[in-house]
Amino acid sequence: MKPIYLDYNATTPIASEVADAMYPFIEQHFGNPSSNHRYGAIAKSAIGEARQQVADLLGCNFDEIVFTSGGTESNNYAIRGAVLANQGNHIITSIIEHPAVLEVCHYLEQQGVQVSYVPVDEYGVVDMHSIESAIQTNTVLVTIMHANNEVGTIQPIAEIAELARKHNIIFHTDAAQSIAKIPTHVNELKIDLLSVAGHKLYAPKGVGALYVKEGIKLERLIHGASHEQHRRAGTENVASIVGLGAACKLARETCQQEYQRLKSMRDYLFRKINQSIPEIRLNGHPEIRLPNTLSISFPGIAANTLLKLVPEIAASVGSACHSGKINMSHVLAAMSVSEQDATGTIRFSLGKMTTEDEINHATELLVSAYANLINKKKVYASS
Numbered sequence: 574m575k576p577i578y579l580d581y582n583a584t585t586p587i588a589s590e591v592a593d594a595m596y597p598f599i600e601q602h603f604g605n606p607s608s609n610h611r612y613g614a615i616a617k618s619a620i621g622e623a624r625q626q627v628a629d630l631l632g633c634n635f636d637e638i639v640f641t642s643g644g645t646e647s648n649n650y651a652i653r654g655a656v657l658a659n660q661g662n663h664i665i666t667s668i669i670e671h672p673a674v675l676e677v678c679h680y681l682e683q684q685g686v687q688v689s690y691v692p693v694d695e696y697g698v699v700d701m702h703s704i705e706s707a708i709q710t711n712t713v714l715v716t717i718m719h720a721n722n723e724v725g726t727i728q729p730i731a732e733i734a735e736l737a738r739k740h741n742i743i744f745h746t747d748a749a750q751s752i753a754k755i756p757t758h759v760n761e762l763k764i765d766l767l768s769v770a771g772h773k774l775y776a777p778k779g780v781g782a783l784y785v786k787e788g789i790k791l792e793r794l795i796h797g798a799s800h801e802q803h804r805r806a807g808t809e810n811v812a813s814i815v816g817l818g819a820a821c822k823l824a825r826e827t828c829q830q831e832y833q834r835l836k837s838m839r840d841y842l843f844r845k846i847n848q849s850i851p852e853i854r855l856n857g858h859p860e861i862r863l864p865n866t867l868s869i870s871f872p873g874i875a876a877n878t879l880l881k882l883v884p885e886i887a888a889s890v891g892s893a894c895h896s897g898k899i900n901m902s903h904v905l906a907a908m909s910v911s912e913q914d915a916t917g918t919i920r921f922s923l924g925k926m927t928t929e930d931e932i933n934h935a936t937e938l939l940v941s942a943y944a945n946l947i948n949k950k951k952v953y954a955s956s
């Protein structure tokens with residue numbers, strides 16, 4: 574029996590529709606899209622179709638999409654590219670970003686760029702006033718993630734983008750976790766730059782995209798030949814790009830109904846655990862949250878000990894505990910979650926293949942393992 578996979582925020586399997594679209598480009602159509610012959614033309618046209626499919630999901634023009642190697646590269650390109658190509662050397666970001674944003678900012682700080690890290694409230698929502706008061710005359714970029722990978726909280730992106738636009742500041746969002754889960758129309762959200770990570774939406778690992786609004790200047794990250802309209806050099810990863818396009822098409826067709834299905838299953842999982850363990854704590858915003866994400870703190874235990882007792886479940890711990898030392902998650906710490914609660918935090922993230930049977934089975938296993946752990950603790954305490 575395969576473990577019950579509840580870690581879709583870490584990565585997703587490749588959807589069968591995506592694999593089907595990719596297969597001819599693995600097996601048969603090997604041409605270099607830059608070649609001026611029939612082989613090249615087939616690959617080039619497939620990339621063009623994929624670019625349109627990504628653009629359709631984001632509601633933008635196809636020439637505003639640049640294919641990359643994934644979310645990390647897209648974030649690097651957006652942040653470094655914006656700082657290098659535009660006037661100003663101050664960035665505003667939040668303290669709960671993914672390392673693919675935070676580490677870029679830390680690197681830029683070493684190069685003399687100033688960075689303001691704005692706080693979040695107890696639900697993980699960024700503080701608008703802090704963003705507004707952090708704005709300086711030399712602010713070149715605001716980069717705030719659309720939805721958080723650990724707790725699922727969705728940020729007020731449209732408002733932040735509006736604020737940035739009012740001050741003539743470029744706005745970037747890391748949408749690695751929100752794409753295909755909630756609407757991500759760049760024009761409605763007034764976004765200038767948006768990062769996509771293929772493997773979070775049932776496309777392969779190692780492919781992604783950056784939306785670059787027409788007119789936004791970016792310095793290149795990768796130099797070489799003239800691929801991707803001179804924006805990203807290197808022969809294109811054709812099969813994976815085709816896969817990303819197919820995944821975006823699938824997301825457009827299924828996002829709305831999947832939203833409801835995932836949300837009700839996620840809430841059912843919470844209710845079932847809560848019935849047996851009323852002391853659990855929900856992390857993240859109770860409402861304004863990704864429909865598939867459930868971060869909960871189990872009191873009195875270490876999450877990795879609990880998960881070790883249930884190898885039938887594949888989920889993530891909120892804060893890792895190594896040889897008695899707690900490596901507290903920067904997201905939970907920013908939300909003022911206590912060290913004890915953070916240690917007992919598990920992130921469950923549901924996806925396309927999750928079934929109600931799996932949720933029922935996972936709950937039974939978890940609740941009984943938790944009871945065993947607590948009973949053991951009681952026996953130790955009384956002996």
Ligand SMILES: Cc1ncc(COP(=O)(O)O)c(C=O)c1O
Pocket residue numbers: 582583642643644645646671673718720721722747749750770771772779781
């Ligand atoms: C919010 C967020 N940004 C960026 C990334 C990095 O994306 P990739 O793995 O495609 O480089 C991830 C992946 O975990 C993520 O969750």
